[in-house]
Amino acid sequence: MxxxxxxxxxxxxxxxxxxxxxxxxxxxxxxxxxxxxxxxxxxxxxxxxxxxxxxxxxxxxxxxxxxxxxxxxxxxxxxxxxxxxxxxxxxxxxxxxxxxxxxxxxxxxxxxxxxxxxxxxxxxxxxxxxxxxxxxxxxxxxxxxxxxxxxxxxxxxxxxxxxxxxxxxxxxxxxxxxxxDSTATGELTVNVAEGLNLRAGPGTQFAVMVLLANGTRLRPLERQGRWISVSVLQNGQPVNTGWVHEAYVA
Ligand SMILES: [Zn+2]
Missing domain, CATH: 3.40.80.10 (Peptidoglycan recognition protein-like)
Structure with missing residues (x-):
């Protein structure tokens, strides 16, 4: 522990x-x-x-x-x-x-x-x-x-x-x-009231692609440190991919 x-x-x-x-x-x-x-x-x-x-x-x-x-x-x-x-x-x-x-x-x-x-x-x-x-x-x-x-x-x-x-x-x-360790397969949800930046790479030095609304569903693809590569889902279908920080998804 x-x-x-x-x-x-x-x-x-x-x-x-x-x-x-x-x-x-x-x-x-x-x-x-x-x-x-x-x-x-x-x-x-x-x-x-x-x-x-x-x-x-x-x-x-x-x-x-x-x-x-x-x-x-x-x-x-x-x-x-x-x-x-x-x-x-x-x-x-x-x-x-x-x-x-x-x-x-x-x-x-x-x-x-x-x-x-x-x-x-x-x-x-x-x-x-x-x-x-x-x-x-x-x-x-x-x-x-x-x-x-x-x-x-x-x-x-x-x-x-x-x-x-x-x-x-x-x-x-x-x-x-x-x-x-559910992040390997399970879906994630954006969990921050003001929305979450989807970035082009695993770090804040990478460009913001879009602001994801609170509650947006994500499918994790891979992990790099505390950053997770995700597919952004709309009605269950992937519409975009990028990186999010693990602290703001649940
Ligand atoms: Zn303790």
Whole structure:
């Protein structure tokens, strides 16, 4: 299970897990932004990272409380940010440059429906998490990766929209990803009130071809990072193709 720490260094989060003042939160590992890993709890012991949670796993089992059936992987990350002038900062007031801008699929923590800033995850941190997850998959036969925001959707936002879960699952499991990677085949819907730019390529540097109205149906063709190549559907028929950012489709 993937988390963000909502904090500063991995060492500070690991210290908090071990602090006598901590009411009982912990996780097996915390991964620093540079990819270094701190183990806090042995893999053969439960950690207290999931809290009140439930999940129907890919085999159809309904699991209530996931601490005893999952590892907690915490990524050092400030999570959702607050606006500060023209930029963004952590809840502690630390400026965060170039945040990922996105809307949480379960709704933003502040209730807004517009993109807000989230600290992005450095590639070194992701690669380290992938290597760790692969080792856990091999050693323990784990076959599913979830976010804290999957199993406690009404009260948790981690790892949040800056964490590319579909790509992470692919890197760990291979092309198929795991159970609910529906973007490979399922249709998508534009999910932004003011409409969404259809672009000529996978990035904001590519020209806007047309503004897609909220609710427009899309058929995904391929993925590149957080961008998805789509056919735009009208009455179920493709009428245009281009690229959209994954944060604005559901
Ligand atoms: Zn969490």
């Amino acid at each position: 993937m988390h963000f720490t909502y904090g500063g260094t991995a060492a500070s989060s690991a210290a908090w897990f071990n602090s006598p003042d901590n009411p009982g939160s912990s996780a097996q590992v915390v991964i620093e932004r540079d990819g270094s890993i701190i183990q806090c709890v042995s893999f053969d012991r439960p950690a207290w990272h999931a809290g009140t949670s439930e999940w129907r796993d890919r085999h159809g089992n309904h699991i209530v409380g996931l601490n005893r059936s999952s590892f907690g992987i915490e990524l050092a990350n400030w999570g959702f940010l607050k606006r500060a002038g023209s930029g963004w900062q952590s809840y502690t007031g630390r400026p965060i440059a170039d945040p990922f801008m996105g809307v949480h699929r379960n709704g933003n923590p502040d209730g807004s429906t517009q993109p807000i800033g989230w600290e992005d995850y450095p590639e070194a941190q992701i690669r380290s998490a992938v290597a760790l997850a692969r080792a856990a998959v091999d050693a323990y036969g784990i076959d599913e990766i979830v976010g804290h925001d999957d199993i406690a959707p009404t009260r948790k936002w981690d790892p949040g929209p800056a964490f590319d879960m579909a790509r992470f699952r692919e890197l760990v499991f291979g092309d198929a990803g795991n159970a609910d």
